Amino acid sequence: xxxxxxxxxxxxxxxxxxxxxxxxxxxxxxxxxxxxxxxxxxxxxxxxxxxxxxxxxxxxxxxxxxxxxxxxxxxxxxxxxxxxxxxxxxxxxxxxxxxxxxxxxxxxxxxxxxxxxxxxxxxxxxxxxxxxxxxxxxxxxxxxxxxxxxxxxxxxxxxxxxxxxxxxxxxxxxxxxxxxxxxxxxxxxxxxxxxxxxxxxxxxxxxxxxxxxxxxxxxxxxxxxxxxxxxxxxxxxxxxxxxxxxxxxxxxxxxxxxxxxxxxxxxxxxxxxxxxxxxxxxxxxxxxxxxxxxxxxxxxxxxxxxxxxxxxxxxxxxxxxxxxxxxxxxxxxxxxxxxxxxxxxxxxxxxxxxxxxxxxxxxxxxxxxxxxxxxxxxxxxxxxxxxxxxxxxxxxxxxxxxxxxxxxxxxxxxxxxxxxxxxxxxxxxxxxxxxxxxxxxxxxxxxxxxxxxxxxxxxxxxxxxxxxxxxxxxxxxxxxxxxxxxxxxxxxxxx
Amino acid sequence: xxxxxxxxxxxxxxxxxxxxxxxxxxxxxxxxxxxxxxxxxxxxxxxxxxxxxxxxxxxxxxxxxxxxxxxxxxxxxxxxxxxxxxxxxxxxxxxxxxxxxxxxxxxxxxxxxxxxxxxxxxxxxxxxxxxxxxxxxxxxxxxxxxxxxxxxxxxxxxxxxxxxxxxxxxxxxxxxxxxxxxxxxxxxxxxxxxxxxxxxxxxxxxxxxxxxxxxxxxxxxxxxxxxxxxxxxxxxxxxxxxxxxxxxxxxxxxxxxxxxxxxxxxxxxxxxxxxxxxxxxxxxxxxxxxxxxxxxxxxxxxxxxxxxxxxxxxxxxxxxxxxxxxxxxxxxxxxxxxxxxxxxxxxxxxxxxxxxxxxxxxxxxxxxxxxxxxxxxxxxxxxxxxxxxxxxxxxxxxxxxxxxxxxxxxxxxxxxxxxxxxxxxxxxxxxxxxxxxxxxxxxxxxxxxxxxxxxxxxxxxxxxxxxxxxxxxxxxxxxxxxxxxxxxxxxxxxx
Numbered sequence: 001x002x003x004x005x006x007x008x009x010x011x012x013x014x015x016x017x018x019x020x021x022x023x024x025x026x027x028x029x030x031x032x033x034x035x036x037x038x039x040x041x042x043x044x045x046x047x048x049x050x051x052x053x054x055x056x057x058x059x060x061x062x063x064x065x066x067x068x069x070x071x072x073x074x075x076x077x078x079x080x081x082x083x084x085x086x087x088x089x090x091x092x093x094x095x096x097x098x099x100x101x102x103x104x105x106x107x108x109x110x111x112x113x114x115x116x117x118x119x120x121x122x123x124x125x126x127x128x129x130x131x132x133x134x135x136x137x138x139x140x141x142x143x144x145x146x147x148x149x150x151x152x153x154x155x156x157x158x159x160x161x162x163x164x165x166x167x168x169x170x171x172x173x174x175x176x177x178x179x180x181x182x183x184x185x186x187x188x189x190x191x192x193x194x195x196x197x198x199x200x201x202x203x204x205x206x207x208x209x210x211x212x213x214x215x216x217x218x219x220x221x222x223x224x225x226x227x228x229x230x231x232x233x234x235x236x237x238x239x240x241x242x243x244x245x246x247x248x249x250x251x252x253x254x255x256x257x258x259x260x261x262x263x264x265x266x267x268x269x270x271x272x273x274x275x276x277x278x279x280x281x282x283x284x285x286x287x288x289x290x291x292x293x294x295x296x297x298x299x300x301x302x303x304x305x306x307x308x309x310x311x312x313x314x315x316x317x318x319x320x321x322x323x324x325x326x327x328x329x330x331x332x333x334x335x336x337x338x339x340x341x342x343x344x345x346x347x348x349x350x351x352x353x354x355x356x357x358x359x360x361x362x363x364x365x366x367x368x369x370x371x372x373x374x375x376x377x378x379x380x381x382x383x384x385x386x387x388x389x390x391x392x393x394x395x396x397x398x399x400x401x402x403x404x405x406x407x408x409x410x411x412x413x414x415x416x417x418x419x420x421x422x423x424x425x426x427x428x429x430x431x432x433x434x435x436x437x438x439x440x441x442x443x444x445x446x447x448x449x450x451x452x453x454x455x456x457x458x459x460x461x462x463x464x465x466x467x468x469x470x471x472x473x474x475x476x477x478x479x480x481x482x483x484x485x486x487x488x489x490x491x492x493x494x495x
Numbered sequence: 496x497x498x499x500x501x502x503x504x505x506x507x508x509x510x511x512x513x514x515x516x517x518x519x520x521x522x523x524x525x526x527x528x529x530x531x532x533x534x535x536x537x538x539x540x541x542x543x544x545x546x547x548x549x550x551x552x553x554x555x556x557x558x559x560x561x562x563x564x565x566x567x568x569x570x571x572x573x574x575x576x577x578x579x580x581x582x583x584x585x586x587x588x589x590x591x592x593x594x595x596x597x598x599x600x601x602x603x604x605x606x607x608x609x610x611x612x613x614x615x616x617x618x619x620x621x622x623x624x625x626x627x628x629x630x631x632x633x634x635x636x637x638x639x640x641x642x643x644x645x646x647x648x649x650x651x652x653x654x655x656x657x658x659x660x661x662x663x664x665x666x667x668x669x670x671x672x673x674x675x676x677x678x679x680x681x682x683x684x685x686x687x688x689x690x691x692x693x694x695x696x697x698x699x700x701x702x703x704x705x706x707x708x709x710x711x712x713x714x715x716x717x718x719x720x721x722x723x724x725x726x727x728x729x730x731x732x733x734x735x736x737x738x739x740x741x742x743x744x745x746x747x748x749x750x751x752x753x754x755x756x757x758x759x760x761x762x763x764x765x766x767x768x769x770x771x772x773x774x775x776x777x778x779x780x781x782x783x784x785x786x787x788x789x790x791x792x793x794x795x796x797x798x799x800x801x802x803x804x805x806x807x808x809x810x811x812x813x814x815x816x817x818x819x820x821x822x823x824x825x826x827x828x829x830x831x832x833x834x835x836x837x838x839x840x841x842x843x844x845x846x847x848x849x850x851x852x853x854x855x856x857x858x859x860x861x862x863x864x865x866x867x868x869x870x871x872x873x874x875x876x877x878x879x880x881x882x883x884x885x886x887x888x889x890x891x892x893x894x895x896x897x898x899x900x901x902x903x904x905x906x907x908x909x910x911x912x913x914x915x916x917x918x919x920x921x922x923x924x925x926x927x928x929x930x931x932x933x934x935x936x937x938x939x940x941x942x943x944x945x946x947x948x949x950x951x952x953x954x955x956x957x958x959x960x961x962x963x964x965x966x967x968x969x970x971x972x973x974x975x976x977x978x979x980x981x982x983x984x985x986x987x988x989x990x
Contacts, residue, residue, distance in 0.1 A: 038839075040839075040840070080852065082853075083794070083796070083852045083853035083854075084796075084850050084851075084852065084853075084898065085850070085894040085895055085897070085898040085900075086894070086898075087847075087894060088847060088850055091843075091844060091847035091848070092847070092848060094840055094841065094844060096836065096839035096840060097839045097840070098839070123618030123619075123621070123622070124618075126618070126621075126622060126625075127618070127621060130621075130625050131890070131894075134890055138841070138883075138887055138890075139841065141698075141883060142841045142842075144841075203636075299578070301578070301579075341591065344533075344535075344591035344592045344593075345535070345589055345591060345592070346589065346633070346634065346637045346639075347637075348586075349586060349589060352582075352583060352586035352587070353586070353587060355579050355580070355583055356579075357575065357578045357579065358578035358579075388633075388636060392633055395626070395629060395633075399580040399581070399582060399626075400580060402580070403579065403580040403581075405580075
């Protein structure tokens with residue numbers, strides 16, 4: 001989930017200076033328009049300790065008009081608060097319609113801390129999260145815009161910042177004493193926070209995970225996302241008849257370091273020599289064969305899915321994998337356009353129906369992620385549908401994993417040049433010609449939109465129980481072996 | 496929750512015969528219209544063992560066209576089912592758009608049974624319920640109509656039926672062997688089922704609790720409710736611009752035994768002599784005073800709310816109660832039309848803000864239940880809003896109770912004649928004149944609509960942790976003492 005927020009996004013000082021005035025003006029415009037509506041806006045600022053949440057809150061206070069906004073910090077609880085149900089403190093800070101409340105710390109803070117330090121058990125924590133989701137749903141149904149920011153920083157970046165600030169005589173005070181204490185529990189916080197985000201990342205009030213290492217990037221991105229969210233709601237309010245959705249566009253303004261995605265983290269330079277490929281292929285296939293039989297005996301089922309760019313080599317990787325398995329034990333489901341019958345059901349229905357029996361393997365060549373990839377980019381599904389899908393997918397996969405299935409999710413990545421080379425090769429070589437269509441060329445034109453969608457997908461669906469594996473695919477040999485290795489690792493862990 | 500489904504509603508054979516043909520025809524019409532839409536309909540039939548669910552399912556099969564409907568029974572799980580995640584069995588039975596699936600037993604069955612027999616702990620059960628709520632929410636967002644019937648029977652009625660059927664040589668086979676076994680755990684089933692209903696009784700797919708003692712009443716009522724739900728959705732589909740809501744009307748067709756409400760269970764004949772009243776009043780007030788001080792010491796807060804008919808005697812009962820308390824320990828909040836500031840927030844906000852500190856008492860003279868009473872009947876809130884409110888209210892009250900508060904909910908009941916007598920008295924007696932307005936007379940005309948709303952309110956919000964107390968109010972003296980007694984009992988239990 002957080003890996004997509006550890007890719008080193010940055011904004012140069014000069015660029016920040018250039019763009020800030022316009023953002024500032026547009027935020028004030030939106031805030032003015034908001035005043036005329038019956039929408040209360042709740043901005044929740046959460047995230048890793050030391051990520052600079054305080055500075056972000058200050059910046060938003062600088063940008064927005066204080067007459068329509070209030071900031072609330074939730075520190076130690078007062079007597080008044082302690083003597084009433086937990087949510088009382090939040091109810092009394094809820095903003096009036098047409099105004100904004102900025103929550104620095106929120107209903108998430110206490111449950112997360114309690115869980116990290118073992119003060120509550122997993123089921124109490126889950127109950128807290130369910131209550132939070134209900135609370136936010138209730139506010140949303142009452143027209144509120146609940147805008148949630150999670151400021152993320154990698155463990156390394158957090159350490160670096162703490163070290164720097166601690167040593168700096170003038171800046172030392174900026175660091176809350178808690179930051180030091182909490183930073184010792186980075187991994188636990190990450191795990192517990194991920195669960196909170198997953199349980200409350202709904203279509204109506206999604207989380208925005210933003211990389212916090214570069215403050216300029218953090219501030220500008222949060223400002224733009226807030227502007228988008230406000231304008232989106234204001235437009236919807238103005239004309240209930242579906243206004244064209246501008247979000248996908250504004251999300252991707254800017255260039256360079258700012259628009260980096262998790263895919264750029266994939267090291268496409270990795271290759272395998274012919275000789276090593278042949279040896280490793282044979283070795284891993286043999287081993288996988290044994291593992292699949294063992295899983296059969298133990299009644300453990302495996303679900304693997306492959307997504308990736310056109311011509312990325314999904315088919316080849318799948319064939320090298322199934323070659324290792326007994327034909328009675330696996331099925332490959334190729335996902336193309338849905339049939340009439342499938343269209344007459346919920347989009348997940350077509351995947352549920354093919355789930356393997358105990359001890360079997362189902363491989364999906366493209367999968368339920370089509371909802372948040374092609375359907376999103378091509379506009380086949382309205383935004384409200386695909387935004388909701390992340391949580392539906394997470395829940396679906398959680399059910400699989402709770403049932404004991406091994407779930408493997410592959411994105412096979414290639415770069416744009418490599419795709420072009422392969423497309424041309426397909427046009428040239430007779431037996432590959434059938435594999436290239438006009439649609440492939442059309443999809444290629446939407447590369448950036450797809451890349452943004454993949455980034456969001458990894459951000460919202462790479463979970464503790466079902467993480468994504470991003471496979472470098474420029475070298476097909478390397479990719480195939482890597483898939484086999486991951487498969488083997490997954491089965492071994494479950495057996 | 497179930498008390499509103501134990502009031503002895505019945506339909507005579509002749510009336511059933513008279514009304515059935517029309518219902519049958521209209522159901523078929525609705526089913527035909529449904530076919531042209533993209534709405535899948537899921538009918539869930541659940542309820543107490545021995546309530547005649549099987550006969551109901553048969554009846555619905557008789558009424559509806561089998562070409563657009565399928566029935567699924569969930570008995571013992573098959574190998575196929577066991578080897579896949581629990582919900583797989585339901586996914587594969589989900590209906591296509593435009594068709595109906597009748598679920599005899601459902602996703603509720605196993606969690607409820609597991610909980611009753613202690614196979615899962617409370618937190619696992621809560622998790623199951625959360626998952627069910629998410630599942631239904633997902634289906635609903637995908638346009639499905641999820642129509643849920645709970646067939647209820649009192650413990651006594653269940654026993655009677657089992658005894659009758661067991662002895663009857665020709666009908667014995669109708670009784671599943673499970674019915675006998677489960678009937679021994681009636682109370683546990685009631686408690687566990689109530690929790691399930693509460694957790695999943697959402698505005699979008701509410702539960703319909705129907706009294707099952709009289710099969711004719713059960714069948715006709717379910718048929719009519721299903722017809723209403725279908726037509727409601729079809730109308731909404733046809734014109735997105737709010738169609739007038741016909742439900743409240745059709746809900747109340749029919750007369751006599753069929754329209755009985757929980758209020759008719761209240762024994763309005765109860766009275767108290769002047770002498771006993773004076774003695775008991777003094778005694779209970781003295782005792783209550785001591786208890787309130789004790790609660791203060793222990794830091795236990797009390798929230799009491801009073802609802803009831805105009806001129807029902809709420810004010811008098813509240814004054815007799817507060818007379819027993821130290822003025823520093825209680826506050827009475829009179830709830831009238833919301834202020835501007837209150838209107839600018841969620842409707843629950845105005846009640847949250849007045850919650851007492853530890854050890855104090857807040858008494859609400861009218862309360863958050865206005866949402867599902869006056870706002871519903873007068874049309875101040877659209878149906879989607881007040882339907883959602885039941886769950887929001889239950890959740891709010893649960894938070895209060897989890898925090899340790901004592902929560903007391905009073906409905907002071909009088910009959911229509913008594914109200915008329917009091918209205919006239921108010922017009923006659925100079926110092927009571929200010930208490931009667933034109934609005935009171937207008938409200939009186941809507942007596943039936945209010946009574947239906949009260950019945951639904953008790954059905955959906957009388958929970959294990961916060962039950963309603965219905966106070967017979969024709970004799971003011973009796974009512975006042977009864978309120979004091981309940982107050983005393985509630986505090987005693989908590990201390």
